[in-house]
Each structure stands twice: as structure tokens, then as C-alpha cells.
Amino acid sequence: MNGPGERNAGPSGADEPEENPTLAYPTEVLQPLRPPPAAQPAQPSRPEPAQAPAPERRHRVWPWLVGIPLVLIGVVVLAVFLLDGAVRGIVEDSIEQDVASRLPDAVQGEVTATVEGGPLVFQLLSGRAERIELDAPVLTVDGVPIAVHVVAQGVPFDRSAPVRELTGSITLDEEALNRFVTLPDATSSLRLGEGEFSYESELEVFGFPVGYSATAQAEAQGDTVLLTATDAEVTTGLGPIDLGGLVEQVVGEPIPVCVAQWLPEGVGVTGITVTPEHVTAELAADDIVLSERSLGTTGSC
Structure with a gap:
């Protein structure tokens, strides 16, 4: 005999459910039914504000049209000045050698030539040097010391043509x-x-x-x-x-x-x-x- 609350084992030895269980089972609490909420009247939908189409991105051409000529002009100006420095030195050396070869035998001393004015390339193209300065601070004439300074303006590269203006000075003690x-x-x-x-x-x-x-x-x-x-x-x-x-x-x-x-x-x-x-x-x-x-x-x- 099994005691109260115990299950009977079947012939196979497995537990069999009781027909009338005495143990309490949990019960589900049911909530009272509530009427569904009243349907709200549909609100008319507002149209979304139209957005302006994104402007089409255009490539600006005018900075390039202006920039390229400026770059080219800058390169040309730089080249002219670089060439000017080289040509100016050659011309000045040539003038100094020419003056030295023309001095009389009684005159001894060093003469320095300076070509002034705008870019020498343009002066060469014009056929005239704007300004040439000759400086001989120590010359001797038959052993007598003198100082000579000469400024020539509008000097033609053709020696047969006249110089527009020549000024100078001779200083003696x-x-x-x-x-x-x-x-x-x-x-x-x-x-x-x-x-x-x-x-x-x-x-x-x-x-x-x-x-x-x-x-x-x-x-x-x-x-x-x-x-x-x-x-x-x-x-x-x-x-x-x-x-x-x-x-x-x-x-x-x-x-x-x-x-x-x-x-x-x-x-x-x-x-x-x-x-x-x-x-x-x-x-x-x-x-x-x-x-x-x-x-x-x-x-x-």
C-alpha cells in the first residue's frame, strides 16, 4: 500500500498519473475584456515641402583662362631677367676691354663700365643702350694722377652713330x-x-x-x-x-x-x-x- 500522495507503480515500474490528484495546480488569472479604443478619424496628410534640386556643380573655367597667361608672362619675365644678368655682364666686360684698347699709351689705369637702364635684351633690340657709366678713379697721364667719370646716355651699338648726351668730370690735385x-x-x-x-x-x-x-x-x-x-x-x-x-x-x-x-x-x-x-x-x-x-x-x- 502506498501512503497518501504517493503514486502507484505500474507493472513496468513506471509512474502512472493519478486519476484524481489532490495537489493544487496554479490557476491563470483572466483579465476582464475591454472594448477596443474608438477609431480616431484619419488626419489629412500634409504634402512634404518640395526641395529645390541640388544645383549642378560646374567647373570654373575663367581662373584658368586668366592664370595660364599670367604664369607664362611670369616665366618669360624671369627668363628675361636671368638672361639680362648674363648678357649685361658680357656687354660690360666688352666695353671695358674696348675702352682699355683705345686708351693712348701715355694713359694707364683701369676703367669700370656699368650698363644701366631697363632689361638689356630690350636695349639691344632697340639698338641703343639707355645709360652707360664709365668710372676710372685712378688714371695716370704721363705719370700724372687724375680721376675720370663719364656718363653716356642714348649710346648706339653702332659706333658710327652719335651718342645722344655725354657728361663727365675730371678731377686733379x-x-x-x-x-x-x-x-x-x-x-x-x-x-x-x-x-x-x-x-x-x-x-x-x-x-x-x-x-x-x-x-x-x-x-x-x-x-x-x-x-x-x-x-x-x-x-x-x-x-x-x-x-x-x-x-x-x-x-x-x-x-x-x-x-x-x-x-x-x-x-x-x-x-x-x-x-x-x-x-x-x-x-x-x-x-x-x-x-x-x-x-x-x-x-x-
């Missing part, structure tokens, strides 16, 4: 000046002062030589330089003789000094600057041909 310039009747050399020269000379009065010292200023007159005494003092005593007339005769009477004999024909002196150390003569010429023949021909007074 006192010793060099007296090697080139000798005053008539002067008994001393020229001495340099501040803006003036001084010298000594003499005149004959009643058959007696009378010496005097004078200061003079220079005035350029193209092929001639005029020395005009501004003050004079008698240095020879002749007792009670009044020599005031002698001083008046000396003062204001210009002494001409011909300078054309030292300059190429057509070149004139336009100014004179005097300091205690140097005297500088300013030179100028227009439409002068820089050929070997013309440069070798000096002027006259």
Missing part, C-alpha cells in the same frame, strides 16, 4: 693741375683754395718789374676757362710810387686758359669746382660720335 695748366706771365704755380685759385705774377711799371699776388675765380666757357682776379696785392716795393692803378689793372681782367687742347673735339667744360685738395672740371657733349678717329682728335681755341 694741385700738382697735377700745374702739370697741365701754365698761366702766362705767372711767376708761381697755381694754388688751390676754397672756391678760388691763387698765384703770383708781375707787370712792368716804368721799366721796372713789379710783383703781385692775386686770388682768382674760374669760369667755364666751353673750350676755355677764364681766371678772373678778385683781389691783388703788390709784393714789390718801389718807394712813393702809387701802384693803385696796377691793382685795378690786375683785378677784373680775365686770363683765358685753353682746355680744348686736352679734350676730344666737341667736348666742352661746363663747370669748375675748386677745393683746397682738388679741382674738378665738369664736361659735356651732345651728339658726339665715340669712334677712334673722333676721340683721337682734340679741339682747339
